[in-house]
Amino acid sequence: MQQLYPHTGKAHVIGITGPPGAGKSTLTDKLAKNYRQQGKTVGIVAVDPTSPFSGGAILGDRIRMNELTLDPGVFIRSMGTRGSLGGLSRKTADTVKILDASGKDVIFIETVGVGQSEVDIVKAADTTVVVLVPGLGDDIQAIKAGILEIGDIFAINKADREGVERLNTEIEMMLDLNQSSVDWRPRVFRTVASRSTGVDELIAGIDEHIDYLNRSEELSKRRIQRTKNELLALLEEQIGRHVLSKITSTGKLDAMVLSIEQREKDPYTLVSELLASFLR
Amino acid sequence: MQQLYPHTGKAHVIGITGPPGAGKSTLTDKLAKNYRQQGKTVGIVAVDPTSPFSGGAILGDRIRMNELTLDPGVFIRSMGTRGSLGGLSRKTADTVKILDASGKDVIFIETVGVGQSEVDIVKAADTTVVVLVPGLGDDIQAIKAGILEIGDIFAINKADREGVERLNTEIEMMLDLNQSSVDWRPRVFRTVASRSTGVDELIAGIDEHIDYLNRSEELSKRRIQRTKNELLALLEEQIGRHVLSKITSTGKLDAMVLSIEQREKDPYTLVSELLASFLR
Numbered sequence: 001m002q003q004l005y006p007h008t009g010k011a012h013v014i015g016i017t018g019p020p021g022a023g024k025s026t027l028t029d030k031l032a033k034n035y036r037q038q039g040k041t042v043g044i045v046a047v048d049p050t051s052p053f054s055g056g057a058i059l060g061d062r063i064r065m066n067e068l069t070l071d072p073g074v075f076i077r078s079m080g081t082r083g084s085l086g087g088l089s090r091k092t093a094d095t096v097k098i099l100d101a102s103g104k105d106v107i108f109i110e111t112v113g114v115g116q117s118e119v120d121i122v123k124a125a126d127t128t129v130v131v132l133v134p135g136l137g138d139d140i141q142a143i144k145a146g147i148l149e150i151g152d153i154f155a156i157n158k159a160d161r162e163g164v165e166r167l168n169t170e171i172e173m174m175l176d177l178n179q180s181s182v183d184w185r186p187r188v189f190r191t192v193a194s195r196s197t198g199v200d201e202l203i204a205g206i207d208e209h210i211d212y213l214n215r216s217e218e219l220s221k222r223r224i225q226r227t228k229n230e231l232l233a234l235l236e237e238q239i240g241r242h243v244l245s246k247i248t249s250t251g252k253l254d255a256m257v258l259s260i261e262q263r264e265k266d267p268y269t270l271v272s273e274l275l276a277s278f279l280r
Numbered sequence: 281m282q283q284l285y286p287h288t289g290k291a292h293v294i295g296i297t298g299p300p301g302a303g304k305s306t307l308t309d310k311l312a313k314n315y316r317q318q319g320k321t322v323g324i325v326a327v328d329p330t331s332p333f334s335g336g337a338i339l340g341d342r343i344r345m346n347e348l349t350l351d352p353g354v355f356i357r358s359m360g361t362r363g364s365l366g367g368l369s370r371k372t373a374d375t376v377k378i379l380d381a382s383g384k385d386v387i388f389i390e391t392v393g394v395g396q397s398e399v400d401i402v403k404a405a406d407t408t409v410v411v412l413v414p415g416l417g418d419d420i421q422a423i424k425a426g427i428l429e430i431g432d433i434f435a436i437n438k439a440d441r442e443g444v445e446r447l448n449t450e451i452e453m454m455l456d457l458n459q460s461s462v463d464w465r466p467r468v469f470r471t472v473a474s475r476s477t478g479v480d481e482l483i484a485g486i487d488e489h490i491d492y493l494n495r496s497e498e499l500s501k502r503r504i505q506r507t508k509n510e511l512l513a514l515l516e517e518q519i520g521r522h523v524l525s526k527i528t529s530t531g532k533l534d535a536m537v538l539s540i541e542q543r544e545k546d547p548y549t550l551v552s553e554l555l556a557s558f559l560r
Contacts, residue, residue, distance in 0.1 A: 005546035019300055227547070228537045234551045235527075236520040242559060243519060244512060257508045266285035267507070271514045279522060279558060 001094060007101035009223070011043070012210055015125030016110040017150070022131040023157045027193035027202075028110045032068055034203050035106045043099030044068070044076045047092055047111040047121050075099060089120040090233050093226075096124055122150055123226065126219060127209045129153045129202070132171070134163035151186050152209050155202055159190035184212055243278055281374060287381035289503070291323070292490055295405030296390040297430070302411040303437045307473040307482075308390045312348055314483050315386045323379030324348070324356045327372055327391040327401050355379060369400040370513050373506075376404055402430055403506065406499060407489045409433045409482070412451070414443035431466050432489050435482055439470035464492055523558055 016028050025046070032042045068074045077095055079088070092109060099107050111121045122128050130151035154171050156164055171188050187205050191198035213219035247253050259265045296308050305326070312322045348354045357375055359368070372389060379387050391401045402408050410431035434451050436444055451468050467485050471478035493499035527533050539545045 002546045002548045005548070006543045009543065224537055224541050227541050228533065231533075231537060231540065231547050231550065232524060232527075234547055235523060235554055236516070238551050238555055239519050239523060239558065240516040242555065243515060247512075247515075253508065253511075257504055257511060260511065261504055261507050263286045263289065266282045267511050267514055268282045268285070270511065271518050274515055275518055275522065279519070 001097065004097060004101040008097045009100065011096075011100040011104050011107045012127070013096055013100075013107045013109065013125045014206060015122035015128035015150075016108055016131060017112070017119075017122045017128065018131030018157075019133070020112055022133040023193050024110050024112070024131050027131055027155065027157055027191060027199075028108050029068060030193050030196050030199045031203065031206075032074060032106075032108065034199055036071060036073055040105035041073045041103065042068075042075075043096075043102075043104035043107040044074065045092055045095050045099070045107065045109045046076065046078045047088065047109065075102070075104065089124070090230065090237065092121045093124040093230055119150060123229065126213060126222065127152050127206055129155055129206070131155045131157050132167060133158045134161045134167045152184065153202070153205050154186055154188040155198075156188065156190045157193050159198065160192050164190065183216055183218070184209070243274075246278065247274070281377065284377060284381040288377045289380065291376075291380040291384050291387045292407070293376055293380075293387045293389065293405045294486060295402035295408035295430075296388055296411060297392070297399075297402045297408065298411030298437075299413070300392055302413040303473050304390050304392070304411050307411055307435065307437055307471060307479075308388050309348060310473050310476050310479045311483065311486075312354060312386075312388065314479055316351060316353055320385040321353045321383065322348075322355075323376075323382075323384035323387040324354065325372055325375050325379070325387065325389045326356065326358045327368065327389065355382070355384065369403070370510065370517065372401045373404040373510055399430060403509065406493060406502065407432050407486055409435055409486065411435045411437050412447060413438045414441045414447045432464065433482070433485050434466055434468040435478075436468065436470045437473050439478065440472050444470065463496055463498070464489070523554075526558070527554070 014031075016024050016031075018024055028044060028046075032044060035042050069076055077099075079092060079095065092111075096107050096109060109122060109125055128150050130153070132154060134156065154175075156167055156171070168188055168190070175186055175188075187208075189198055189202045189205055191202055193199065213222070256265070256270055260267050260270065294311075296304050296311075298304055308324060308326075312324060315322050349356055357379075359372060359375065372391075376387050376389065389402060389405055408430050410433070412434060414436065434455075436447055436451070448468055448470070455466055455468075467488075469478055469482045469485055471482055473479065493502070536545070536550055540547050540550065
């Protein structure tokens, strides 16, 4: 990663996020094909936050994208969280950097966007497309509220379904209420990814956002903020690893845990004591 | 928390997790009412991983549970991730401890279970109920695979919908393939929470799991593992906070970020240098 780093920063990174069942994989597939037809090379990082346990879903994604996998101009990497202990957003960012350094023009990060870790993952993107779908019930309200502020572009997929007008109105209303960026008003598109409907228009919307990022100071601002977050996360992870190996190597961890479990000590006091012994 | 800690460890903690739209809040509501009728006091920690941005969903949960909020034997705490920087699972665990120390007999942790952070949250529970629902489309496969191993009990909610038999068979098949615990075979229940159908049976299943936990060494094993994880997470968080405050107080952070962004330095080398300066 040290050697790759100087070669990064050239690709445009597009985040694709949304609730389960929104058709993110299919839409990413169609967007990737469209960019390929424009002669651009494409990387796809498909993050599956549920695979820590089984790994089963990864195969599904690979199968779904099999047309693309035959194209040497496309590189697809599926990632799960197995053993990552919360470091998934950093690993995703590293994978994006590798694809970036390898010369991919456009890189997609695709993830189910309903939890904090998924939101963190998408923060590695320059442009974030939030994919929603009509008629997902009550919790969709919560999801919409949660990912509203990370969406640069909204795609209402499966737009041939009932409820598309209502969802469109709701999103527009929320965008009106929630103007975090003065310069960019997120746009809402309708797609039916399975039939490639609306994909050209969505690509035009993404291009428009890229133009905006380049024209304004926004791209540089976003990338500096991202670098800052990545630096701090990396630092925290490395320190955590160091301390963990120290504690476990002394063999004292089990005794500590037992004394806490038996309520002889409390974890808060114990951590204060440990901190003093590790830090300058 | 130091003073509360000796008074914890008495409540039974029940995790309720599942995909958006599964009806977790309604089911938690009905379960809580049932325990209240048995004379038990109830705590509910409703974790909303999407509220870091808007906070909007929290109100929805409160309104949904308004019957319960009038009952002095019930305490409900809604939590978002605002400003928590990944520490949500610890904050949830702390909230559970406070309710535990306050004397609540049963404590529910309710969260949308599709991401790693949500899975971490539910690890604070003694018994985890995974709520699924028929007909949520393709991604449900991924979700099922992901939460299969954390479920002690499965509830198929909205079981009056089409597809309930197929989902039931799928879950049973996966449970057959995936016998992580030799002693406890997760049971599958069907509920229609909105009409209180199947809630008594689900409670009986939870009681059966509590009996199993108490009979076997499993409860003690789980709690020791949990204490270990909590200790390490707390340590990591405290160290991270300490280091962050040191770096930002020196005022060097912005200069570092800029040199990385301009590819003069890479973050990996920089972190190695910083580590050496902080740790004994």
